[in-house]
Amino acid sequence: MLTSKLPNVGTTIFTRMSQLAAECGALNLSQGFPDFDGPAALREAVGRHVMAGHNQYCPMTGLPALREQVAAKVASFYGRTVSADTEVTITPGATEAIFCAVQALIRPGDEAIVLDPCYDSYEPSVELAGGRCVHVALSLPEFRIDWQRLADAITPRTRVIFLNSPHNPSGALIDREDLDRLAALIRDREIYVISDEVYEHLIYDGVQHASVLAHDELYPRAFVISSFGKTYHVTGWKTGYVVAPPALTAELRKIHQYVNFCGVTPLQYALADFMAAHPEHLRELPGFYQAKRDLFCDLLGGSRFQFRRAAGTYFQVVDYSAIRPDLDDVAMAEWLTREHGVAAIPVSVFYQQAPADMRLVRFCFAKKEETLRQAAEKLCAI
Ligand SMILES: Cc1ncc(COP(=O)(O)O)c(C=O)c1O
Numbered sequence: 001m002l003t004s005k006l007p008n009v010g011t012t013i014f015t016r017m018s019q020l021a022a023e024c025g026a027l028n029l030s031q032g033f034p035d036f037d038g039p040a041a042l043r044e045a046v047g048r049h050v051m052a053g054h055n056q057y058c059p060m061t062g063l064p065a066l067r068e069q070v071a072a073k074v075a076s077f078y079g080r081t082v083s084a085d086t087e088v089t090i091t092p093g094a095t096e097a098i099f100c101a102v103q104a105l106i107r108p109g110d111e112a113i114v115l116d117p118c119y120d121s122y123e124p125s126v127e128l129a130g131g132r133c134v135h136v137a138l139s140l141p142e143f144r145i146d147w148q149r150l151a152d153a154i155t156p157r158t159r160v161i162f163l164n165s166p167h168n169p170s171g172a173l174i175d176r177e178d179l180d181r182l183a184a185l186i187r188d189r190e191i192y193v194i195s196d197e198v199y200e201h202l203i204y205d206g207v208q209h210a211s212v213l214a215h216d217e218l219y220p221r222a223f224v225i226s227s228f229g230k231t232y233h234v235t236g237w238k239t240g241y242v243v244a245p246p247a248l249t250a251e252l253r254k255i256h257q258y259v260n261f262c263g264v265t266p267l268q269y270a271l272a273d274f275m276a277a278h279p280e281h282l283r284e285l286p287g288f289y290q291a292k293r294d295l296f297c298d299l300l301g302g303s304r305f306q307f308r309r310a311a312g313t314y315f316q317v318v319d320y321s322a323i324r325p326d327l328d329d330v331a332m333a334e335w336l337t338r339e340h341g342v343a344a345i346p347v348s349v350f351y352q353q354a355p356a357d358m359r360l361v362r363f364c365f366a367k368k369e370e371t372l373r374q375a376a377e378k379l380c381a382i
Helices: 013-024 040-051 064-078 093-105 122-128 147-153 176-186 246-259 265-277 280-300 329-340 369-380
Strands: 088-091 111-116 132-137 158-164 192-196 222-227 240-243 315-319 360-364
Touching: 013 329, 040 265, 064 088, 064 240, 064 265, 088 093, 088 246, 093 122, 093 158, 093 192, 093 222, 093 240, 093 246, 111 122, 111 147, 122 132, 132 147, 147 176, 158 176, 222 246, 280 315, 280 369, 329 360, 329 369
Parallel strands: 111 132, 111 158, 158 192, 192 222
Antiparallel strands: 088 240, 222 240, 315 360
């Protein structure tokens, strides 16, 4: 009998809730993807490049034109000059970038600190590298870093600290002061940072993203990861990138070339064309999603759910303790889907050990206006 290398991994809650939503004919506000398409010019560009014969392997590191676009964006948004040749790598999704960064850093017996609640791919990646995740809970209700707890979790075996801002599932942000504190905490240790910034452009109310790319002390020891899927409303394209100093990039690429070798060629051509022709897309994105957040939250104002508006991402976390305090959040997500026709994700699944009295579910508002209105109407009727 084969002994599983990941005995605790089963079907994810995202797959289960999407299946349940389909079975029940519920509006699916669970899994994080838009129910609308990316820009027409971007989609047309894929067809054009497929027909033009751009259908063979591209360079292992990613299409040069797309790496140049990423480097130009990093310079204009975060004020850092990075080399498209030695510091930018295009990957099949941010998930592959996370996996390769972990394999590059974690050796058997190493520890990686994750801040709970956290994205579900971190821990299996660490375990497959022979490491162990140390879970440090963010402090509620604002999902901020508890610096004492983080400092206490560091041991001589700590090799990596994961950051994720804007944060899935909470929508909370890390600010510049947080980055300064982290830099001070790890200054004299060989600890690296994997900064998952896939929602870097989904930040609201005029706030600027505090990227590790803009931090002179953290960047030299960081992998900074983003996702074209999130930024261009094309999650199914599974195309992302990682920016890291040359020595770290070289190690990541050794792994990436044997995990997947390269990303999908015509998609990279299309993204490079679109980024060059439509720089306004990135500037308009916060306003585009803020309007969706505000519509959804304004409508939910008439419900019994309690919430503070997400500062970033396309997720809104709500507290349902005024409605069904008797249900844990997994039961609540199922009840909402079956009985009220709106699918959500329980926040506890992002934890190793969620607080017992937590009553939070996550809705995705990357949806058409009509979907949000219908969902809010159902939620207000509860
Ligand atoms: C925090 C976080 N990181 C990474 C990813 C994965 O991005 P990709 O689809 O580009 O692999 C997601 C997708 O949901 C995410 O929410």
